[in-house]
Amino acid sequence: AGGGGMGVGMGAAPGGGEAMEGALYVKVMTDEQMEVLRKQISVYATICEQLVEMHRAVTAQQDSLAGMRLGNLYCDPLMSSGCHKITARQRWTPTPMQLQILESIFDQGNGTPSKQKIKEITNELEKHGHISETNVYNWFQNRRARSKRKQTIALTNNVDLEVETEVDSPKEKKCKPDNFQSIETPTQRVGDSSLQGHEIYSGLYPTEPDLVKVQGNLPLYGSSKSSGS
Amino acid sequence: AGGGGMGVGMGAAPGGGEAMEGALYVKVMTDEQMEVLRKQISVYATICEQLVEMHRAVTAQQDSLAGMRLGNLYCDPLMSSGCHKITARQRWTPTPMQLQILESIFDQGNGTPSKQKIKEITNELEKHGHISETNVYNWFQNRRARSKRKQTIALTNNVDLEVETEVDSPKEKKCKPDNFQSIETPTQRVGDSSLQGHEIYSGLYPTEPDLVKVQGNLPLYGSSKSSGS
DNA sequence: CCTGTATGAATGAAAG
DNA sequence: CTTTCATTCATACAGG
Numbered sequence: 001a002g003g004g005g006m007g008v009g010m011g012a013a014p015g016g017g018e019a020m021e022g023a024l025y026v027k028v029m030t031d032e033q034m035e036v037l038r039k040q041i042s043v044y045a046t047i048c049e050q051l052v053e054m055h056r057a058v059t060a061q062q063d064s065l066a067g068m069r070l071g072n073l074y075c076d077p078l079m080s081s082g083c084h085k086i087t088a089r090q091r092w093t094p095t096p097m098q099l100q101i102l103e104s105i106f107d108q109g110n111g112t113p114s115k116q117k118i119k120e121i122t123n124e125l126e127k128h129g130h131i132s133e134t135n136v137y138n139w140f141q142n143r144r145a146r147s148k149r150k151q152t153i154a155l156t157n158n159v160d161l162e163v164e165t166e167v168d169s170p171k172e173k174k175c176k177p178d179n180f181q182s183i184e185t186p187t188q189r190v191g192d193s194s195l196q197g198h199e200i201y202s203g204l205y206p207t208e209p210d211l212v213k214v215q216g217n218l219p220l221y222g223s224s225k226s227s228g229s
Numbered sequence: 230a231g232g233g234g235m236g237v238g239m240g241a242a243p244g245g246g247e248a249m250e251g252a253l254y255v256k257v258m259t260d261e262q263m264e265v266l267r268k269q270i271s272v273y274a275t276i277c278e279q280l281v282e283m284h285r286a287v288t289a290q291q292d293s294l295a296g297m298r299l300g301n302l303y304c305d306p307l308m309s310s311g312c313h314k315i316t317a318r319q320r321w322t323p324t325p326m327q328l329q330i331l332e333s334i335f336d337q338g339n340g341t342p343s344k345q346k347i348k349e350i351t352n353e354l355e356k357h358g359h360i361s362e363t364n365v366y367n368w369f370q371n372r373r374a375r376s377k378r379k380q381t382i383a384l385t386n387n388v389d390l391e392v393e394t395e396v397d398s399p400k401e402k403k404c405k406p407d408n409f410q411s412i413e414t415p416t417q418r419v420g421d422s423s424l425q426g427h428e429i430y431s432g433l434y435p436t437e438p439d440l441v442k443v444q445g446n447l448p449l450y451g452s453s454k455s456s457g458s
Numbered sequence: 459c460c461t462g463t464a465t466g467a468a469t470g471a472a473a474g
Numbered sequence: 475c476t477t478t479c480a481t482t483c484a485t486a487c488a489g490g
Contacts, residue, residue, distance in 0.1 A: 044273035046325040051280035058287045091466055133382050320470055
């Protein structure tokens, strides 16, 4: 499935193809808009995927015998094979300078930079490269979590010397025995791939002309509001 | 390829002189690319519709025959790393369909759903996977908080300059052309409207679509362009 | 070229 | 409601 296609070459690529004249009238999308789009498509992709599987299961059931295929569902390699993604999500990478500054701020011990602080920091770091407040925010979040985790692991390792636990892999994820709300419904679950970056393959199905009727009337950005309660 | 690049056309960082990223680069889409993209989404939408219809037909047929529950395929979502517990998920993850429903409800603007409302919603969503009222409650809390934060940041980006402005004394105006995720609409968040309303899932649960008002007649994105800041 | 690791980002849940 | 924590996913990048 999915072979060829193409994929909506997004992402500028000023060098490819015949670029536009002077780049004066182009459609510019912000990252955020891009994100929205990407997410939307991901959802569509996911839904399609699910529906296809459903349909397969159902037809298979018709074909052979009931229940035969139900336990034999194939997890589509959709997510593992890196085919064309709609947009490679760009990830902010701190420049050495930025990293240094961030580290030093972090080391000052001010636990939570808080919005105002973040804004300042961001403005400062902007001089050394692209960055946004979100980046800073995330960085601190991750930083804190990370150090905490490391301590925990170290601690666990310490205890490990005495009580022989199975913790020895640095990247081991502890299987917490906790189970509070998931186990109660073993039969449910329609399939829940988190739509966190699904690849989209355009060649999914041959598109019959009469199939495509919605043509351009997709609700890309719905009317939204933030009026409080 | 090294460079992290995000941010649309960050014109800032005048004093840094670092900018190994090269010139300003914005994400642009040509009309052609835009067209392709839209078409693709259309195709997806159509495919979804078709599949839904197929599925509905088949299940209707099957239901009377075998009477067993279909569509409850369970494809182990824990694909990479981690423990091998199939049934123990410690964190609820909304299925795409649940997500869509939630989004659409959220977009209807009725702020924090009342207890009663939450109960209803939960009940509705249960048809698409296990979920609890707490999940719904949390989801709305998070959704609201995050969209709010986003907006705040965007606004801040537009209005800042009050604290850090002169430290750099740039020879140009400090107003960034269009900064990442601040391009517009203080009154309407672009970031999280997402895909509400579509006939997609209206067919997925024949029971009571009343709850989820699919406002399938949404205008497309025409107006979400960078308006002046 | 493929695999493993570090880390930015997303988000459910909980604390305040 | 707002802020924080914990977990997970995906990607950039180094190593084989």
